[in-house]
Amino acid sequence: xxxxxxxxxxxxxxxxxxxxxxxxxxxxxxxxxxxxxxxxxxxxxxxxxxxxxxxxxxxxxxxxxxxxxxxxxxxxxxxxxxxxxxxxxxxxxxxxxxxxxxxxxxxxxxxxxxxxxxxxxxxxxxxxxxxxxxxxxxxxxxxxx
Numbered sequence: 001x002x003x004x005x006x007x008x009x010x011x012x013x014x015x016x017x018x019x020x021x022x023x024x025x026x027x028x029x030x031x032x033x034x035x036x037x038x039x040x041x042x043x044x045x046x047x048x049x050x051x052x053x054x055x056x057x058x059x060x061x062x063x064x065x066x067x068x069x070x071x072x073x074x075x076x077x078x079x080x081x082x083x084x085x086x087x088x089x090x091x092x093x094x095x096x097x098x099x100x101x102x103x104x105x106x107x108x109x110x111x112x113x114x115x116x117x118x119x120x121x122x123x124x125x126x127x128x129x130x131x132x133x134x135x136x137x138x139x140x141x142x143x144x145x
Contacts (some may be wrong), residue, residue: 016141017096021029025071025130029106029137032098036108037119038076039126041053042089045083067108068090072130076108091122103134 019035027034046048047062077100085092096114099114100107107130110116 015030023071024067024074025070027074027106027108027132029101032096034094034097034099034108036069036094036097037122038069039122039124040076040086040088040092040102041068041073041126041128042088043083043086045080046100060140064107065142066128067094067123068126068128068131070124070133073135074106074108074128074131077102078098078116079109082110083118085118091119092140093117093119101137104138105133106135106137107133 022034022036024036024038043063045061045063047060059080061080061083061084063083064099065076065078066073067076067086069072076086076094094108094110094114094116097108097110098108098114
């Protein structure tokens with residue numbers, strides 16, 4: 001009885017897809033899954049509260065950070081551990097970022113399914129005069145007939 005070589009089915013995970021990097025001026029309301037490389041221009045803490053529940057100390061920190069690339073700027077809402085990474089002058093990669101709407105304007109955010117990583121300084125100059133967070137949007141209900 002002869003044995004023929006069989007193709008082995010590998011149990012390895014499929015290869016990770018290369019991320020498609022989005023530019024700030026391509027962001028639209030209600031979208032998600034964005035990967036961006038941005039520079040942090042400023043960071044302002046808007047909420048910092050802590051409460052102790054038994055021995056667990058639970059802090060909530062929220063900062064609004066102006067971030068941008070060579071196409072424009074947008075406000076990024078940093079939460080808890082993300083606040084420490086968002087220092088002015090730092091270049092970060094935002095993975096799986098989403099657009100939240102706050103008072104009719106866009107805010108960029110990374111939730112628990114995404115990641116914020118500090119990377120080497122970018123060579124681009126941020127186009128600060130195109131702040132897309134300053135554009136107000138209005139929710140319009142469309143009635144289909």
